[in-house]
Amino acid sequence: MNVLSEVISAIDVVVLMSVNPGFGGQSFIRNTFSKTEELKNLIIQKNSGAKIEIDGGVDLKNASELVRCGADILVAGNTVFSSTSPSNTIAILKEASTQTA
C-alpha cells in the first residue's frame, strides 16, 4: 500500500509558469487561470495530492482569482519587494485564500 501511495504522489508540486521564465517583473499571462482550473480538475480526477504553484506576475489583483481557480502556492517577487511594506504585502497575499471562501 505504501508503494502505491508513493507512486500516486510521484509529483508533489506542479509549478505553472505564468510568465516566460527568465526574468522577474514580467506581466502575468492570463491563460494561467484556465490552466490552473484544468490542472486542479486533473489532480482531483487522479486522486493526487499534488499542489499547484503559480510563478510569475502574481500580484494583489490576480491572487484571489488564482486561489479560486485552485492555486495552493503563490510565488511573488516584484509585488513583494517593490512595495513600500514587503511584509504587509505578503500578509495581504496570504489573505487571498480566505477572501475566496
Added chain:
Amino acid sequence: MSVLIAPSVLSADFGNLERDIKMINDSKADWFHVDVMDGVFVPNISFGFPVLKAVKKHARKPLDVHLMIVNPDQYLAAFADAGASIISVHYEACTHLHRTIQKMRQLGILAGVAINPYSCECIVRSYFSD
C-alpha cells in the same frame, strides 16, 4: 487550507540579502522561492550555490528551489545538500522526467515539475500515477 506564499529571492536586494531574508522570516510567508538560471535554459543567469548557501544560513523557512537549467539531474544532490526542501525541474528541460522525479524522491525532497506558460499542463497527467 490557506494558500502558501513563497516570496522570490530573485527580487530581493542582494546588497542587503540578510535583511530581506529576515524580513521573510518575520513575515507571514511560508517558503523562500529561489530561482536558479543557467543562461542556457533561459536567457538570463541568476545565481548558484554560494548564494543559495548564504540564503540557507539565515532562512528559517523551507527553500523552494526552481531550477531553470538544462540537465538538472546533474545537480539535484548538490541542491538537496545545499538545503533545498522542494526542488522544481522544468518539464521542458528533462528528457527522462520520470527518472528525474524518482531521483528527487530518493533524495528525500519534495518533487516539483514546472511547466512553461505555453506548454500544456496536461503533460503531468501520466506522472500522477505509475
